[in-house]
Structure formats: structure tokens, C-alpha cells
Amino acid sequence: MSMVNAFSREDFERLDETERALIARREKVLGPAYRLFYEKPLHLVRGEGVFLYDSAGEKYLDAYNNVASLGHCHPRVVEAITKQTAILNTHTRYLHESIVEYAETLTATFPNTLSQVMFTCTGSEANDLAYRIARFVTGGTGIIATELAYHGLTSAVAEFSPSLGESVTLGPHVRTVPAPDSYRHSSEEMMEKFGRDVRAAIADLKRHGIKPAMLITDTIFSSDGIFAEPKGFLKPAVDAIHEAGGLFIADEVQPGFGRTGETMWGFERHGVAPDMVTIGKPMGNGYPMAGIVLRPDVIAEFGPRARYFNTFGGNPVAAAAGKAVLDSIRIEGLQQNALEVGDYLMDGLRSLSHPAIGDVRGSGLFIGVEIVGDVTKRPDPALTTRIVNGLRDRRILISASGPHANVLKIRPPLIFSRENATMLVDELTVLMKTICSEANRLGK
Numbered sequence: 001m002s003m004v005n006a007f008s009r010e011d012f013e014r015l016d017e018t019e020r021a022l023i024a025r026r027e028k029v030l031g032p033a034y035r036l037f038y039e040k041p042l043h044l045v046r047g048e049g050v051f052l053y054d055s056a057g058e059k060y061l062d063a064y065n066n067v068a069s070l071g072h073c074h075p076r077v078v079e080a081i082t083k084q085t086a087i088l089n090t091h092t093r094y095l096h097e098s099i100v101e102y103a104e105t106l107t108a109t110f111p112n113t114l115s116q117v118m119f120t121c122t123g124s125e126a127n128d129l130a131y132r133i134a135r136f137v138t139g140g141t142g143i144i145a146t147e148l149a150y151h152g153l154t155s156a157v158a159e160f161s162p163s164l165g166e167s168v169t170l171g172p173h174v175r176t177v178p179a180p181d182s183y184r185h186s187s188e189e190m191m192e193k194f195g196r197d198v199r200a201a202i203a204d205l206k207r208h209g210i211k212p213a214m215l216i217t218d219t220i221f222s223s224d225g226i227f228a229e230p231k232g233f234l235k236p237a238v239d240a241i242h243e244a245g246g247l248f249i250a251d252e253v254q255p256g257f258g259r260t261g262e263t264m265w266g267f268e269r270h271g272v273a274p275d276m277v278t279i280g281k282p283m284g285n286g287y288p289m290a291g292i293v294l295r296p297d298v299i300a301e302f303g304p305r306a307r308y309f310n311t312f313g314g315n316p317v318a319a320a321a322g323k324a325v326l327d328s329i330r331i332e333g334l335q336q337n338a339l340e341v342g343d344y345l346m347d348g349l350r351s352l353s354h355p356a357i358g359d360v361r362g363s364g365l366f367i368g369v370e371i372v373g374d375v376t377k378r379p380d381p382a383l384t385t386r387i388v389n390g391l392r393d394r395r396i397l398i399s400a401s402g403p404h405a406n407v408l409k410i411r412p413p414l415i416f417s418r419e420n421a422t423m424l425v426d427e428l429t430v431l432m433k434t435i436c437s438e439a440n441r442l443g444k
């Protein structure tokens with residue numbers, strides 16, 4: 001399985017000389033594992049707010065970046081990082097006010113039971129640590145994840161990240177379940193199906209002599225195709241893993257920090273109580289930060305036995321960046337903005353009423369648009385690729401997701417305005433008309 005929206009070497013000759021030269025140098029020194037986005041890769045040199053600028057000075061509306069969630073180069077975060085870098089940057093083995101203050105502010109955004117936090121630098125490390133803790137607490141090793149989940153890159157986590165593709169082997173202790181597909185199942189089925197599938201996976205683990213340790217889901221199913229509704233569909237699955245003695249890990253690396261609009265954390269929309277929550281990406285608005293927020297009893301025995309140290313995780317600069325992010329979300333009302341502009345954008349996308357747009361779904365500023373070939377809901381990945389690259393040519397950046405690579409993934413910074421949303425919808429409208437008239441001309 002190739003990466004969705006990846007640059008293909010087949011398009012190399014179509015690029016101009018400067019791009020070809022940079023790609024060749026990059027391949028020579030970075031090796032073969034890296035991928036680039038888009039048929040015509042972007043060479044970005046600057047970002048400001050919702051806009052990115054390429055090496056030719058062209059301006060792009062960024063409707064995809066969820067790391068620079070407050071907008072690129074947010075002044076409050078830049079200032080916080082700059083100031084603290086000039087004063088002190090050590091680690092968590094020295095006393096420092098700011099990490100404690102940041103941890104207090106962060107945990108206050110969670111339900112009361114989730115009152116402790118451990119800092120890492122990446123979401124992968126957070127999920128790796130969550131799995132170590134889950135194994136310790138439950139005495140099991142079994143993991144249940146969704147069919148196209150991505151949770152990270154360490155050896156342990158890659159084994160439960162099926163979206164890495166067929167050549168990255170899943171662990172023998174891993175079972176995958178289909179993500180709950182709200183486009184192809186009714187709300188009633190959705191409320192019941194995911195729980196049933198997780199129960200079946202638990203039974204299968206047990207049958208193979210494997211004790212379940214955890215169920216882990218991205219609570220908006222970003223790489224599985226973006227599924228947000230109906231609220232509550234996660235609950236039966238969480239109940240199932242708890243009944244089996246396992247833990248529920250909510251991976252909030254993508255939906256967290258207010259993006260889904262209604263709530264600060266995606267799991268809250270489903271009314272479930274995770275044992276651990278992993279966070280990352282937008283946590284430092286570009287400064288590498290991640291972590292696990294958990295119930296004290298989950299770590300009570302592991303902590304004293306397995307000391308925890310992460311050289312860079314939770315350093316004073318990270319604490320300053322993280323605090324500036326939380327302050328900005330609050331001061332600028334970004335969660336509310338995500339809700340309002342997200343609804344406005346979804347309404348705009350629905351109003352396109354184009355036959356290829358099968359479904360518009362999501363929550364806040366995490367939106368999926370399913371592109372289909374006909375009324376049978378047949379996925380149309382080729383058209384999806386044309387739309388993603390067509391928008392890129394029109395200076396709007398989005399990507400795609402889902403098992404058939406046919407879901408437009410729209411995930412702009414939380415400062416996205418109605419004007420930005422209108423621009424996206426207008427450009428998509430023109431693009432769809434162009435694609436249609438071309439198809440008519442070719443008699444397709």
C-alpha cells in the first residue's frame with residue numbers, strides 16, 4: 001500500500017530543473033524511506049497564520065496542518081520559546097516552576113480523574129510508553145487497533161500501526177477491527193457495530209492464549225477516513241476492553257487541543273473515560289512535544305519500579321511553548337472558532353451538492369469529504385487525487401485519507417476564518433466544474 005497523496009517518481013521528469021536537483025540531492029543524502037506530498041512537491045520557505053509561501057513567493061492557504069494548529073509562527077509561541085531559550089534549557093531532573101505550572105494547566109483541561117502527565121517528544125514515544133504501562137498494569141500483551149490506524153514509528157508501535165502498509169508486519173499479539181464507517185452504516189448500527197467488532201477481537205486474542213492489554217483508537221479515526229458521528233459509538237468498545245481487563249488508550253495526537261470544536265479532547269464527545277490519553281502534534285505548535293495524561297492509579301506501581309526520564313521531554317522551553325499554546329487556545333477562543341468555522345465549512349462543502357461528493361462529515365475543523373464514483377458509494381481514489389492536486393495548483397492545501405484513499409482530509413489551523421473557508425469552497429467549486437466539463441468533453 002503506497003502512502004496516500006505521495007509524490008511518485010513517475011512524475012519526476014515533469015518537474016522543473018531546480019526541483020529535480022533538490023529531490024535528487026535529498027534522495028542521495030536522506031535515503032529511500034522518506035516521502036513527499038503531492039504530484040508536484042511543494043518547496044516551502046515561510047509560514048504566517050493560515051498561509052504558507054513557497055520558494056517562488058507563491059502564497060498557499062493551508063487547510064491541512066494540524067501541528068501549527070494556532071497558525072504558522074504564532075507570535076505568542078515564538079516569543080515564549082525565544083525568551084526561555086535565552087534563559088535556561090535543562091531537563092526534568094532539576095526543579096523548575098514552569099513544567100509544574102504547565103502540567104497543572106494541561107491536566108486542568110481533562111476530566112478530574114486524568115490528573116497526571118508524563119512528557120515525551122513525539123506521539124510515537126507517548127504511544128510506546130502507554131503500551132509499556134498497559135502491559136505492566138494488565139499483565140497482558142494483546143492490542144486492538146483499527147484497520148488503518150497510525151499510532152507511530154517505534155518497533156512496538158509500528159506493530160499496531162496498519163496504515164504503514166502491508167510490508168510493515170503487524171504483531172502476532174495485534175488484532176485490527178474496521179473503523180466505524182458512518183457513511184455505510186446507519187446510526188443504530190454504528191452504536192453497536194464497533195463494540196461488537198472489538199468483542200470479537202478480544203475473543204480471538206483469548207482463543208490464541210493472548211491476554212488483552214489495550215484497545216487504542218484515534219478518537220476521530222484520522223487515517224481510517226474520519227468518523228465523528230454518532231457521538232457515543234466508542235462507548236460499547238471501551239466497555240468491552242474494560243470487561244476483559246484491558247485498558248483504553250485514547251490517541252488524541254490528531255483530534256486533541258480543541259480541534260473537534262465541541263470539546264477540548266475527542267474522547268469527551270463520546271462520553272468515555274480513557275485510562276490513558278496520548279497527545280502530541282499541536283501541543284507546542286511546532287515545538288516537538290508530546291505526552292501521556294493518565295489516572296494516578298494506572299501509573300502508581302509502574303512509576304516507582306520503572307524510573308522515567310526523557311532527556312528533552314518536558315524541558316523548560318517545551319513547557320513555555322506548551323503553556324503559550326494553551327493560553328492562545330483560551331485567549332483567542334480557538335475551540336469555539338473551530339466549532340463555528342468547522343460547521344460553516346461543512347455547510348459550504350455540502351452546498352456543493354456534486355454527485356461525486358458522497359459525504360461530508362467531521363467535527364469542528366476536522367473534516368472528511370468522501371469522493372465516490374456513483375450512487376453505489378463506490379470509492380473514487382483517482383478523482384480524489386485529482387482534487388487534492390487540483391486544489392494544490394489553486395494554492396489550497398489539503399490531503400486525503402481512508403482505506404481507499406478517497407476521503408478528502410481537511411484539517412486547517414484553528415484560526416481558520418469564514419473567509420478562508422469560503423475561499424476553499426469557492427476554489428473547490430470551480431475545480432469540480434472544470435473536472436466535470438473535461439470529463440464531458442472526453443465522453444467519460
Ligand SMILES: Cc1ncc(COP(=O)(O)O)c(C=O)c1O
Pocket residue numbers: 121122123124125127150151152153218222251253254280281290
Ligand atoms: C494518531 C496519531 N498518533 C500518533 C502519531 C505519532 O506521532 P509522532 O509523529 O509525533 O511520533 C501520529 C502521527 O502522525 C498520529 O497521527
